[in-house]
Amino acid sequence: MTDHTPAGTSSSPAGSSSTPSISSSTPAVKIIILAILGLGIGAFLYFDLGRYVSLDALKANRDGLLAYTNANYPAAVALFVAAYILQTAFSLPGGAVMTLAGGFLFGSVLGTIFVNIGATLGATAAFLAARYVLRDWVERTFGERIEPIQAGFAQNAFSYLLTLRLIPAFPFFLVNLVSGLTRVNLGTYVTATSIGIIPGSFVFAFAGQQLGAINSLAEIASPGVLLAFTFLGLLALMPLAYRKFTNRTRS
Numbered sequence: 001m002t003d004h005t006p007a008g009t010s011s012s013p014a015g016s017s018s019t020p021s022i023s024s025s026t027p028a029v030k031i032i033i034l035a036i037l038g039l040g041i042g043a044f045l046y047f048d049l050g051r052y053v054s055l056d057a058l059k060a061n062r063d064g065l066l067a068y069t070n071a072n073y074p075a076a077v078a079l080f081v082a083a084y085i086l087q088t089a090f091s092l093p094g095g096a097v098m099t100l101a102g103g104f105l106f107g108s109v110l111g112t113i114f115v116n117i118g119a120t121l122g123a124t125a126a127f128l129a130a131r132y133v134l135r136d137w138v139e140r141t142f143g144e145r146i147e148p149i150q151a152g153f154a155q156n157a158f159s160y161l162l163t164l165r166l167i168p169a170f171p172f173f174l175v176n177l178v179s180g181l182t183r184v185n186l187g188t189y190v191t192a193t194s195i196g197i198i199p200g201s202f203v204f205a206f207a208g209q210q211l212g213a214i215n216s217l218a219e220i221a222s223p224g225v226l227l228a229f230t231f232l233g234l235l236a237l238m239p240l241a242y243r244k245f246t247n248r249t250r251s
Helices: 027-046 055-060 062-071 073-089 095-106 108-145 147-155 157-166 172-180 186-196 198-208 223-236 238-250
Strands: none
Touching (some): 073 172, 095 108, 108 186, 147 157
């Protein structure tokens, strides 16, 4: 595999992939990334923007939001996708409410598509930020202790990621950040993320069409729905389980 480590920088640990990383000789870039993250989260807290991404706020402003969307559809789509990217990239709360809003404003199918675009791009930004800022430090600090984990994740990354995306027990933002610390290929990460979030996005977008009848998010994430997502996540692991079983029978 081709080594993409820039000239003059230290090479990555043995067995690492060719995923580019920012070396320790470029701390300025890492500081800039951390500063952007800090400013984004700080602005969210300082201006109390969380009050705008609550179910009560969405229901209170639904007439105005719907009127604006009907009058300025392309701009509304662009603003919605941009807001979803920022919310996901900065790991801010409100993803479920944003998905409800997508279904309410654009319908269950188009809402799911727009949510998928925003969530995938935002998750990719969070993934890259974690990789560039933290991964080198994690590998230097823990070294050989995480090498087996890295190797296993790299070999079965798609099934692992798809399962993590399908099962709601794993927080979305945490999967973004932890995945950035592994050597999973960016294309694999993006594909598994985009596919894995479709079922959950559709459920919430569909519920958004009945916004007036929803009193809490718990009504959407019922035990039956959560069980169905868990079952889908376990199905995603079936190819991996089958591969391990066949390898054992051959040995």
